[in-house]
Amino acid sequence: MVDLLPGPIAIWQHIEAVAREHFRRAAVQEIRTPLLEVTELFARGIGEATDVVGKEMYTFLDRGERSCTLRPEGTASVVRAAIQHGLLSQGPQRLWYSGPMFRYERPQAGRQRQFHQIGLELLGFAEARSDVEAIAIAWDLLAALGVGGLALELNTLGSPEDRIRYRERLVSWLEAHREGLDPDSQARIQSNPLRVLDSKVPETQALLADAPALAESLSADSRARFERVQAGLASLAIPVQLNPRLVRGLDYYSHTAFEITSNQLGAQATVCGGGRYDGLVQQLAGPPTPAIGWALGLERLVLLLAQHQSAAAADPGLSPDLYVVSRGEAAEALVLPLARQGRLAGLAVECDASGAAFAKQFKRADRSGARFAAVIGDAEAQAGEVVLKDLRDHQAERRLPITELVDWLLRERHAGSA
Numbered sequence: 001m002v003d004l005l006p007g008p009i010a011i012w013q014h015i016e017a018v019a020r021e022h023f024r025r026a027a028v029q030e031i032r033t034p035l036l037e038v039t040e041l042f043a044r045g046i047g048e049a050t051d052v053v054g055k056e057m058y059t060f061l062d063r064g065e066r067s068c069t070l071r072p073e074g075t076a077s078v079v080r081a082a083i084q085h086g087l088l089s090q091g092p093q094r095l096w097y098s099g100p101m102f103r104y105e106r107p108q109a110g111r112q113r114q115f116h117q118i119g120l121e122l123l124g125f126a127e128a129r130s131d132v133e134a135i136a137i138a139w140d141l142l143a144a145l146g147v148g149g150l151a152l153e154l155n156t157l158g159s160p161e162d163r164i165r166y167r168e169r170l171v172s173w174l175e176a177h178r179e180g181l182d183p184d185s186q187a188r189i190q191s192n193p194l195r196v197l198d199s200k201v202p203e204t205q206a207l208l209a210d211a212p213a214l215a216e217s218l219s220a221d222s223r224a225r226f227e228r229v230q231a232g233l234a235s236l237a238i239p240v241q242l243n244p245r246l247v248r249g250l251d252y253y254s255h256t257a258f259e260i261t262s263n264q265l266g267a268q269a270t271v272c273g274g275g276r277y278d279g280l281v282q283q284l285a286g287p288p289t290p291a292i293g294w295a296l297g298l299e300r301l302v303l304l305l306a307q308h309q310s311a312a313a314a315d316p317g318l319s320p321d322l323y324v325v326s327r328g329e330a331a332e333a334l335v336l337p338l339a340r341q342g343r344l345a346g347l348a349v350e351c352d353a354s355g356a357a358f359a360k361q362f363k364r365a366d367r368s369g370a371r372f373a374a375v376i377g378d379a380e381a382q383a384g385e386v387v388l389k390d391l392r393d394h395q396a397e398r399r400l401p402i403t404e405l406v407d408w409l410l411r412e413r414h415a416g417s418a
Contacts, residue, residue: 001114011302015145016098019118022141026133028094028120033077035100039067045076045284047192056103070102074119075277075293076284082123083286092124098298112299119295120274123281126290128225131256131276132232134292138260138272139238142296147271147304149263152238155246156226157194157254158218160279166217167193173212180207194247213244222255229256254278256292264304271304272296319369320350322409323391325361330381334402338374338386342406347413366391374405 004012023030039059046053058070071077074097087093098118105113120137122130135152142150157163174181174189174196181189182201189196199205218226233240246257257275274294281289322342326335335351342349350368352361358375365373375387386405389397400408 002112008302008306011305012298015298015301015305016118018144019096019098019141022137022144023096023120026094026137028096028137031078031081031095031097032099033071033074033081033097035071035102036068037071037077037080039069041076041080041284042069042072045079045280046073052103056105058102058104072101072103074099074101074117074295075121075280078119078121078293079123079281079284079286079291083281083284088124088281088287088289092122095121095123097121111297116298117295118298119293121291121293123291124289125292126278128228129232131229131292132236134274134294135233135258135260136236136238138274138294138296142260142262142271142301145301145305147262147264147301151261151263152233152240153243153246153259153261154230154233154240155243155257156214156218156222156229157247157257157275158214158222160254162214162218162222163194163254166212166214169212169217170194170196177207177211180204197245198247208245215244225255258294260296262304264307269300269304271301319371320348321371321413322347322349323365323368323370323373324349324351324376325358325365325373326352326376327355327358327361328378328381330378331376334376334381338376338402338405342409345406345410347406347409372409376402 020030039057042057043053052072057072060068062068078095078097082088082093082095096119098116100114100116102114105111120134122134139150139152158166170193171189174185174193178186178189180203181196182199182204185196185199185201185204196204197208197211199208215223230240243259246259247253253275255276255278258273259270260272261270263269272294273296274292276290276292278290281287281291324335324339326332332353332355335353339349339351350370352364354361354364358377362373371390371392373389373391375389380386380399380402384402385399386402387397387399388405388408
């Protein structure tokens with residue numbers, strides 16, 4: 001678990017701001033759920049046989065002897081909230097969330113035990129075009145953030161009936177080839193056989209090349225649905241790489257499963273993943289409700305943008321409009337009234353309260369990224385004026401009555417944006 005410090009957090013704020021704007025344009029509303037849930041929610045929703053539930057959750061008994069868990073993902077909590085508060089009775093829901101999640105796993109680059117996600121959940125949407133829309137929102141968000149080398153990997157897990165047929169064939173094949181599988185895959189044969197397909201062990205992957213394919217167990221309806229998803233993505237010029245081994249890690253997925261990867265972190269790294277989960281709402285005691293969703297990991301995304309010098313790292317919206325430099329008792333008495341007037345008018349104003357020499361204060365003003373510095377010394381305080389310095393275009397400094405400074409800055413900003 002790591003601290004997010006003021007310097008690097010500029011990229012986090014940029015990502016969050018861009019995401020919020022994309023969701024607004026897509027008529028998706030925000031929802032916020034607690035960090036702590038009853039353990040049963042995830043055991044039922046994610047699946048007890050998954051690695052998340054079996055190995056990675058932070059679970060403990062509270063003082064009332066209730067088993068509680070820090071949320072390891074966002075979907076189950078959003079679905080629980082939608083059921084509990086009757087949102088589904090109001091029609092389909094277009095929701096998004098952001099915040100920290102918790103999994104006990106080996107920390108590595110872009111992956112921490114407390115990590116952060118932004119996610120989308122479309123509840124009550126059954127059509128293939130809703131799958132296409134969900135994927136398109138994720139694709140366009142990542143592109144807008146400047147993530148390059150994007151690739152969409154796509155698969156279908158079919159209906160629950162398709163998966164039952166496939167599971168029988170796959171388990172039979174895996175049992176016949178047990179000796180060639182790695183120990184983790186051997187343990188999953190009966191508990192979660194589809195996860196064997198997602199093994200990262202090279203020897204197991206080579207062996208699985210001859211395993212039965214899920215596509216061979218799909219019904220005609222499932223095949224047709226998957227073709228509609230592919231056609232919809234093609235109509236939006238989003239390139240697709242079919243990956244029959246893509247199963248995702250959670251039990252609740254059905255039909256469409258996808259991952260968006262980027263090659264900008266070296267090896268192909270997943271930056272967003274999701275899929276359809278038509279049975280989850282009913283599984284959590286809600287009404288039968290089709291749904292699709294995805295989540296993207298912020299740590300990996302921040303690492304990617306920082307490595308490639310994204311414009312997010314120097315977002316001008318995070319720099320003050322004005323930095324106030326002052327020295328002397330009379331001058332310092334004018335600083336806070338001036339700053340407050342500017343802030344109430346919509347300007348970002350930073351004050352240097354160090355009382356240091358002007359040279360040191362000017363260095364800090366320059367580092368702040370502010371466009372202008374207002375200088376107030378004893379002479380300016382006595383005259384009721386400020387000296388205004390342009391820190392970016394280095395135009396000639398000007399003197400202004402202190403009562404006129406805020407209006408002048410507002411006019412200058414308006415002229416610059418016109």
